[in-house]
Amino acid sequence: MQKRMGLIAFGIIVIFALIWWAGIDETISIVRSTNWKYLSLAILMQALAVIAWALRWRVFLNRANVRESLSRVLVAVLVGIFVNNITPGARAGGEPARMYVVSRGKDEIYGRTFATVMADRILDAIPVMLFTFVAFKYALDLKIHVILLILSISTLVLLLILGISLLFSFNERLAKGLLSRLLSLLKRVFPHKFAGVEEKIEKKFERGIMDFRKTLIDLSKDKVVFFKTLFYSLFLWVVMMLRTFFVFMSIGHPLKIYEVLMVQMAGIALGMISILPGGIGITEGVNSALYLSLSLDKGVAVTATVVDRFISFWLPTIVGGAISFYLSAKGRKA
Incomplete structure (x- = not known):
């Protein structure tokens, strides 16, 4: 925990x-x-x-016969965002956290819920790759070499993450290993809830492996679920582009939407592989540099990036953190 806080402090220093x-x-x-x-x-x-993300995941949950209210799913998503944003690397910490919020007290649905989480993560790669391809085309037409280079790196990283996710999802031995790692993450996020019952929970997770694989295969074959979730994914990424577009409008320096698209897609994977939690400092630095490549003034580039990150990173992290601490305190009293 001290190391993580130290990394976060370092990232904040980089921003300043x-x-x-x-x-x-x-x-x-x-x-x-x-x-x-x-x-x-x-x-x-x-x-x-955030709402689109919750609606997308809820489609998967309903198909897997895990019935939850939208408000509960939204809470789980926000908790997942908080854990993702304090986790270095590929932001995998949020998946077990939101799985736990939905599944707690319902032992029989661990495997199915985990399958929906993995399906949700895998499907998200489709719009990302689509928008990355469009961004690559614009960067190629405009001959912006820095963005082309980082887009290439981002594409390779995203393909690697997608490949690993698919491999772990459909290989039983690897899936068991992944569940074990997720369990250890859950114990760190909710230590009081798991105190003294680690072995019991681990056995339940192992029993859920077969349920997990069957559910994931069923989800992958359902075309209605695929198109519904794809719609929410596309909507999610469109409104995130519009968020940054409106940030630049708010400071009086409007950008074309394709310029926002190029920078957003170029920076996404670099934040995922950052050793700093949530890419704090790294994402701000990379995105500012990419906006400078579009001939923006450095004051405008940095200010817009910091404001955009406050809205997209710090606000959801604060809300998700408050919910996480509330649930943790509630769990200790129970």
């Missing part, structure tokens, strides 16, 4: 260094001139993205 480099006075001046109507629209887009 970035603001200092861009010019503190200029950054404050740009923020003061913010158009609150467009900023409110940016926040609304982020909220819609």
